[in-house]
Structure formats: C-alpha cells, structure tokens
Amino acid sequence: MSLTPATAAEAGKAAEARTPLADLGKDDPYIWMEEIEGTRALDWAKAQNARSLPVLQGDPRYADLEAKALAILNAKDRVPGVSFAGDGSLRNFWQDADHVRGIWRRTTLDSYRTAEPAWETILDIDALSKAENANWVFKGASCLPPDDTRCLITLSNGGKDAVTVREFDTTTKSFVQGGFVLPEGKQNISWVDKDNLLVAREWEPGQVTKSGYAYVVKAWKRGAPLDSAKEVFRGTPDDVSASAYALTEPDGAVAAILANRGVSFFEAETYLLTDGGPVKLPFPLKHSVQGYVSGQMLVSLEQDWAEKGLKTGDLISFDLAALKADPAKAPPTLVLRPTARQSVESVTTTRNKLVVGLLDNVKGAAMVFTHGANGWTQAGLDLPANSSIGLGSGSEKDDRIFITVTGYLTPSTYWLADAATGKLEQVKASPARFDASTHVVEQFEATSSDGVKIPYFVVRPKGVKYDGSAPTLLYAYGGFQVSMTPAYSGVMGKLWLERGGTYVVANIRGGGEFGPAWHEAALKAGRQKAYDDFFAVSQDLIARKITSPRRLGIMGGSNGGLLMGVALTQRPELYNAIVVQVPLFDMIRYSQIGAGASWVGEYGDPTIPSERAVIAKYDPYSNLKAGQKYPEVFIETSTKDDRVHPAHARKAAARLEALGYPVLYYENVDGGHAASANLAETARRQALEYIYLTRRLMD
Template sequence: MKKSIFFTLIILGIFGNLNAQEDPYLWLEEVDGKKALEFVEKQNKITVDKLTNFKQYDAIYNSSLEIYNDTEKIAYPSVYGEFVYNFWKDKDHVRGIWRRSPKAAYLNGTPQWETLIDIDKMSKEDGVKWVYKGANGLYPKYNRFMVRLSKGGGDATIKREFDVTTKTFVEDGFYIEESKGNASYIDENTLIVSSNFGENTMTTSGYPRQIKLWKRGTPLSNAKLIYEAKTSDVAARGYSLRDGSENYIILGRSITFYEYQTFAWINDKLVKLDIPQDVYISGILNNQLILDLKSDWEVDGITYTQGTVISLNFKDLLENKKTIQQLLKPDEFSSVSGIYTTKSKVLINMLNNVSGELYTYSFVDGKWKQQQIDAPAHGSISVVDLDEFSDEYFFSFSNFLTPNTLFIANASDGSFKALKSRKAYFDGSAYEVNQIKVASKDGTKIPYFIVSAKNMKYDGTNPTLLYGYGGFEVSMDPFYSGTFGKAWLENGGVFVLANIRGGGEFGPRWHQAGLKEKRQNVYDDFHAVAKDLITRKVTAPEHLGIMGGSNGGLLVGVAFTQRPDLYNAAVCQVPLLDMKRYNKLLAGASWMGEYGNPDIPDEWEYIKTYSPYQNLKKGKTYPEVYFYTSTRDDRVHPGHARKMAAKMIDMGHPVLYYENTEGGHAGSSTNEQSARSSAMSFSYLLMKLKK
C-alpha cells in the first residue's frame, strides 16, 4: 500500500477527539495491551476449535503445507553480478535461508547453492523471530549487502551490513536500528539512509521524513542531512538511479500517496525536476528518464495523455529544458503494469484486456523502436529480474490453470526459453476459464474471470468464492494457486476474480474512477459481479462467499454491511474497517490520497456512507464473518479487525476471529503459518457454502 497529505484544523481535531471518546472499543487499539490480548486469545481459541475440527481441515492443511514446502518449486532469481541470489523456505528451513549460486550453474539447471544467512539458526541464537525482508547490494562487485530483518514480520526492519564472501555480518559495519525506511549504497563507504533519526524525524504516516548520507566509520548521528520532507507528508524518498556507469541520487517528498516533489542531488545541491507531481519515474537508460504519466501533460503545445510512457533527456531536464520522446500510448483496454531497463533496452509489461503482453524498446537515432516479445498468451506475465550488465532477463508466465513457468530471455534479439516450470497440483484439464463483463450501477462494464468445472451445472447451487481488491491501482491478474486448486476447485468450488474500478487493469483512469468521493463505484462494481453470478445461476446467496485482504478487506467489510443479502460467507483479511480513525492508526494517514481525510467534514460525508465499522446495525442479519489479522502488522492496524469483531459480537452477530501473533501485513511468516491460514479459510468457506 502507498501515500497522503494531512491537514488538521484545531476545531476538527476537537471533533475527532470527541468521536474517539464515543468509541467503546478503543482499548483494542492497544496492540500489546493486556485486555486486548486476552480478547485475542479468547477469540482465537473459539475459532481454532471450530475450524480445525472441520472434517476436511487436516487434508487441506497437509496438502497446502506440501505445496508450500515443495522442494521442486521454482527458486526465483535475483541477479547481482555473476551470482543468482534466492530466499528459500521448506520443511527444513522454516524461517528460511538466503543463498546464492553462480549464475552459469543456475542457468544450466544445476544451481550450486551456498547458504549465506540461516534465518532459523539466527532466530534461535538471538531469541528473536526474525523475518528476512530483502537486501541491497554494493555495485558493481556486490560483495557486500545491506540486509533488512524484521522482528515478527512487520514493515519496520533493522539494517545490517553483510559480507557475502566471508558469509558474516561486517564487524563494526553499517548498522541501523529498527525503523521503517531504507538504506542503500552510494559507494563502498557511503549509504543513503531514511530512518527514524529521533524526535520529529517521522511523518504523521509513520515513515521517515529525512534523507541522510552516512559515511563509514562515523556515527549515524553525524550523517549529513540532504533532504527533509514536511511532517504532514507521507514520507521522504531517496534512492540511487543508475545509468550505466553514471549514478544519480534522486530525492523528494511524497506529498500524498500519488503526488511527489522530486529533486536530483547534483554537486551537493538540490535540483528540482520540472515534471508532473503525479508522474512515476520508472528508470533511466542512455540519458533517457522514463516516466509513466498518471494524468495528461501538455509541453510546448503537445499533450501527452494519461497512461502514456515517455522519456526525457535527463541532462536537458537538469537544465530545465524538456526534450521528450514517446514510447507507448495504451488504448482504453490496455495499461502498463511494469517498466524495467536492461543494459541497452527498456522492457514494458502490459495488460491488454487483463492479459499479459511484453515489449522491448530500443533508443535508436533519437527515437524509440518497439518490438513485441512472442511470449505465451492468455495469462499473466511478470518480469522477475534482470541482469544490469547484459540484456538478459527473467520473466514468468501463468494463468488460473497453468502453473508458473520461469523463462530466461534476451532483450537484444527477443529470444527466450523455458528454464523451469512448477508442477501442476491439480488437474487443470477438468476446469475452464471464462471472462465475462457486467454493467455496474452507472453502466460501466466490469470484467471478471470465472474458473469452474467444465461440467458445472447452472442451477444456483455451486459454492462460489468471489475475490477482489479495488484500490491503489493494483491489478488483479490471472494467477495459478495450487492451494486454491486443491482446497477449493477440487472440492466443487467456483472461483471468481473481479477486475473492479480502483485497480489498475485499464490504467490510471480505472484507478481514479474509484478515488475518494467516487469510492462507491468500487463497491457497486463488486455488488454487480455478485448479482450477475446469481442471475446466471452460477450460485445463489447461500452459496456465495467473498474474500479480500488489506484494502480488499475493506472491500469485504463494505460488501457484507451494504449487501448482506448477497453473501453467506466473508473472509476479511488484515482489513481496514474503521474509516473514521484509519488515518490515526499506523500508516493510515498515508492513504488519504486514496480514501480522503475523515477529519474534514466534507470528506467524512462520503466516507461515512461506506465505513463498515460505523455502518454496522444491531438487528440486521449478516453472514458469520471470518476476520483474520496479525498482531505484528505495522501497516494496517490489527485494531480494525479487533474492534469490528468485538462490536459485532456485542450486537449479537456471530463472527469468527483469528489473529496471528507474527507475520506482519502478509499475515504469516512461515510456510506452516501460511498452510494453517489456508486450511482455516477454506474450511470456513466449505463449512458455510457447500451444503
């Protein structure tokens, strides 16, 4: 999830405090409060006892764990120099190992893995439930990395310098205490750092607002401040943008989740980049700064329309001149889902009617030339990683019935070949996929995918799971899931994926049609898909369930409070639900660019119409909701799910509630936890929907 501006007038703050005092469940916002944890423990026991005693629970858990622990699954690559790095979990490595293999051996299909960090061993020695969160390497040799480790899976991490040659953390090396933020190398002796540097160095969204350059051998307190955002901003941003041998430091402030003010740090001075505030910088190649436009931009009488990908001569831009070339202009049915640069090419991953496509672009004689890669069709294509020293890259393909295949490709000639495929965990030939469009309340056509048995009867009795997200320009692409196939499809279930507004399936316009005062469009779209499934007699309300996490958890909360008559089950995962206080809880203030500011009366007027927590009613019939969250989620506060469950219980509405004690916003830290989560969710759904 991403970013927002925070205006709070004194009088609005008073009203906000009065509203907070009226909430009898505020004590559940105390993450580690004794009373709150007693509530969690009590509800966990009730839920575990009920769901783990379901007749199919053990079978679902065992098959899910087998899938998660499969030693033949794809080891996805991260390429640094001559090595491929990978983070791996299985039954012998519960918390995981960070490892590497020579790239040549990996490409030959016989990787020679050497373990760099054993997270299980480290956790045991330190008495901490460490969760690996990634690493940033030192260009160009990549012999050292800044490794990020979380206590329990939250977004806040410690950063430690690690030597991959000696396989040890560097004695007296760079070390940064637990905080949200990042640290990456500028050179061997310099880091660019965003962190909690002490009092008044964090934004109201809980992210760092200062960027510093830290020299080796000096205390962090002496690091040089090079940029400072406002307290009301979402965050300060600082990163290295490399164009071959040239390295640029890019700085700026995230004013909201979707608005940025961007600078380059040139000769110890800030140089403002005169580009739209809502533009997304996607990389640089041959002095061409690649931009993904989120709104129309007029330059010298030429309008570059929303969704277009353009490039600017970067050195000209630093002199406040604009020399622009267009790479790509999507049509109304397509959108850009990713932009990447190899040594000499730009890769653009597209969605065309929610089906993946892949293109390469070459900058020749001052113009961009396009070539489409003849990649597999009718599914999702994801660029996994690339080699910055060549034009080699990796991409994967899958769809609902086709397991993931990893390909090695070369952008210079368009060639590619399969490197490894994941095995099929269920018989895909027994099922079919259809894409259907339905008119939403305002007439907009909303596509959705339906995955069902080929011999499915349209008699309204099929247990059906409807999944959605609808926010932050995140697209819901077709995906392969062995756990969904084994636990749901093989048990007679139908799976539906909704491409509702708020997402990115059809570009920025699709996302912006669900922002702020237009938010109800998202929920109307979801209702429309549900009603269409019932009209087509795929299912009926007593057999229809819904699932979503994070912003999708909000979607589920709105769905079952606005239209409880449509659903008989709701899996509400790590959700936002109290939209009156969401901006006061953890990273919530950063999302006001998406939802609006509830402390501004005019904006609360539209937020309050859908906020699930405020719209619960005693005496109304709701499905028995299953809430799932994590104590260690430091992005979406567990108080949302806790308070909603407690309020529903006190109103007499039956609910199930489970809170994992670790896992962060992902909900789980180990394969065992993921398998348990899957087994509990699908046991609940089968219990409620398969009659």
C-alpha cells in the first residue's frame, strides 16, 4: 500500500527515537502531587483551601453571591428537561435544596404541560446514599427498548468517571434482585436484549489502555458469573478505548451490533459483530456513527473520503441491509453537506425521522430529513432565529422530539416538535433569573495572526462607554471540536451581568463552530492558532475600547484551563484576572496523568521529540518564570476528578507560589470533572469565581 502524505508523516514520527514515558518530567519536584489521594498531596490541598477560602469567602459580598447562586440553582420553578420513555412517561432527573443528590422521577405529557406537573419518584439518590452510607452521584440510566422499564443505573462515588452499575426495574421502583451488577470501574455497558449485555471494562488487573479505559468487550448473559462473560471484540492497549452497542428498530429488535475501536481520541474503526466474528467497515478513520432510522445508518465524516467524493463535515447514510451483506460494495448517500460557515452540531432520530441541529455562523437551526424511495428529503422547523437550538429526546413511538431554544439574554424555552408535520408547541419557558433589559448582544470578528476571522459574542450593558472601563469576562474553550454557542446562564447573569459586567465568548479554532476543519486547524502542531485566536479577540476588545487590560478577566475549564495557563504565560499583560478551572497544565507529563493518554490525538505525543518540541513552546507549567507581571490567578480543581487529574492544578499553584507569585487555590474534595457533586457545591464554586472577578475587575 502506498502512503498518503498524512500517513507518511506519521510513519516518519514513528521512526523517531521515542523518549521513555517515565523519563518525561521525572525531576519535577512536585511529582508527588500526582498521587491523587496521597496524604501529602491532600494535606497540601487542605492547607491551600485554608489559606485561600477565607480571602474570598471573607469578602463582605461573598455570602450574598453564594445565596443568589444557590437560590437560582435550587429554584423550584426551574423548568425540568424531560426525555421520552417507552412506557409512555416523561422522565427527569432533579436536584434542589430538598433533594441535594437528586431524584429520578416521571410524569405524563399532559401533566408536564401544566404549571405544576405531578411527579412520581422512581429513585431517590439521597435516600439511597443514606441507606448505603455512600456518596453517590447519579450518572444516568440506560434503559432497554422498547418499554424502557429495565434500566442500568450508573452511580459514581463522589463524581468520578469510574462507576458502579446496577439493574433497576422502573415498574417496581427497585433494584432487580439477582440482576446485573458491575463493580466500580471505567466501563461501557450496552443492552442487547433483556438477558444479555455488552460490557467493556478492566476484566483482568491492568487490562486497560494507556488512557485507563477498557479495550476488551465481552457478552454477559443474565445469571452467569461476570467472569464467565465471552469475549466478542478486542482492541489494543495502545488504543484509547473499545466499546460495543446495538442498533435497534423502534420495536426494540436488534438491527445490528457494532463495536467501536477508538484508535485515538478522534480516530476510530467501526466493526459489525457477526456470528463469524468482527467485520471491519470501510470508513475513514475520522468518522462517527450518529444513529439509525428507517433502515439507514447515519455517519458523520471528520475527514475527506476522496474515493467516494465526500467531504469533511458531510453527514452520510448507508442502507444497513446492504452494509451487512457486503460492506465494501454498500454505497454511501449524502444527507447533508454544510457550507464553510456551517456545521452539523447534533443528530438525533425519532421513529421515522432524522433531525439535525445545524450551526450557521454560530447560530442554530433544526432540519428534518425523511428517507424514501428517492433518498433523503429535507424540511426546516420554524424555530426562533438567532438562538441556540438544542435537540433533546426523540420518541421511538412517533415522531415527536423535544427541542430547547436559548440565548445569552433569553431564558430557555422548551418546545415539542412533531418532525412528521412540522407542528411546534412551546410547552415550557424558564423564568428570567436576572434583569436582561440592561444588556444587548452583539457579534464581532477579530483577525488572528494568520488573517483568519474569529467571531465572538459580546453581552454588554446598553449604555457602556467605550473608554476601556467595562469590567469584562472573556470565556473560551478551543478544543475537541466543542462549539461555544449562545446559552442562558442565570447565575452568570445574576452575579456578573446584573452587576454591570460585560461577558464575551470567543469562537476560537479547535472548537466545532465551523465543522471539523475549524477543529483540525488547531490540532497538534497547529495548537498555537487557538491561542493566537484568543489573544486576537482579547486585543480586539481592547482596541474597540470595550475594555482594557486593567478590566479584562478570562475564564476557562479543562482544555479551556490549559488555554488560561497559556494566556498567563504568553500574554499576561492583557489580563488582570484569570480563573483556571479543572485545568490541563503540565503538558510534558499530561499523557501520564489521569486520562491524558487519550488526548494524544488532540495535543500530540510528548514521547516523540518533534511533537514534544511543539508542546514545550506553549506548555504552561514549564514556561512559568520568575519576574513576570502575572496577575493573581484563581485555580480550582476537584480531588475526585479522575479525568483531568487534580495534579495539574496543584502543580500550577505550587510552582507559582515557589516563584513568588500570589495565587488563590480551591480544591473540592468531591465533584469529579465538573468540580461539583451537588448544587450547593456548584453554588460555592461559582460564588468564589465571581467574588474573585469582582475584586480584580470591578473594584
């Protein structure tokens, strides 16, 4: 086989002499912080909390901000989002002051339409935690179609990604005696039928990928011991993960069983699992199976498929019967090709329809596609313009689907759409949580270092004076093809906008606002483009005199936390406040910490010298230096975050302190990657963030 330029380049890198993983950063004086719950690390974190929290919570304004945040989060008049269940009910997970850990509950559509729906509790997580003396966080339920009465309940200890799974019966509202139970682990589980599951987990000690995820999938039969499960698919330890799942007809019949081999975070192989073994489907590595409807399997492409005449960003379909008969000969059908300023944001199905959430210049639309003898036909849903459109639960009984519509200043409205007729019904509207009458929303563009136009949204007071005095919070993410779209945040509005603040969201490269190519531009060697985009937006805000470095603060989490670290080390003169949330920070050792190995496809491999050289240029941890004009930063993380390890945040704070810089640090002992296991913890975290921003930007 001849190598394409891309594969030739990869082969060249593979030929480089790799640096042993264990040698990277081995002389780091803070490597002990990587022991996630080590006594020394936890003692350090508690001491940091004891030093930093009184500074922020001691501000006379803090208590009011926390109370307002908690009131919004616990509000009884919040609109509960619901999902269709096959038993005819609508289901919802709800948390408030009386249900701190939450309740899983149900109602009927007729009742949901009323001002005060009648809810029936299915499972009370607070009561379960008390009965079992456990710190359970509800991570969801996977229910067996078509009735959805048998469910696999996923429970996390304190918010970790590692979960336990138990079979639950919604008719009796109890765990199934002698039913399926899986002990704690990072695992993927899918129903085949009532008596059979597909399970990917750590079957033997150490049988996980370098990223810490399962790569062996087994079929487990009801009543049989877990260790008797039969292997049906195997990836390799160098993969990110492997999993398997069933495509089902509306009546619950299994149409096909597929396995996914995650070669990297963005590359995957899809296999049909047959009686004769796995059969690899001839898709490009960068693809995603999006669903199944009307006999058609939906696939999105994140790279060109030249021999088929298909482009990056295309949504295509395959006749499943033809694909099963001969994968090599089954022809793809183009469903939708977005323009350069569009992207397919989400895909869902009803009984007979395909519904696509489309972004057009970072504004939402919803399209309905119907498959017939002549292929796909399309129609639009007449939803409010200039909004974010979120596709919710689709019904397998008919063609209804729930859709949310929201904006920065517009509380979310909940719509019930009939995808077959186009009929729309607004069933709920969230109450306003802050006075939006004082602000307006605008969209601007900044020019990045390579001339690319970077859009950003500004939510500002109507009467703002363009003299650089507006306290401004800039937020961005810039990675993993995640789009930053307009969304209503009651807490941000109450704690920032209503108090005179300006809020900005930058749609920098690395995200998915304009499809896979927008993401691809900032991968690996192109990573600096995302940061240059962010600096361009920052400078544009200053050039327009919307704000000034004295009044400009920034915030980002996870990959966005890495962005904050780069901003701190590369352009500290632009900012007076930086909130670094659950960050990546030590990029030389990132692939050894937490689930970091799974992100090599995004950032590159530090063991490859040429890729490490790129990473080292922007790595915040090694680029922290003495004698710089760094603003006092606020760094926050969670002990229970087993995805982005808290060591990143810990080491960032420790090195800043060692270099003589002031730093505020907060480590929540629960909460997982969201850094908040319940609403009270969320309110505390948000109040800490906004009191910090108030002190740095408004005072």
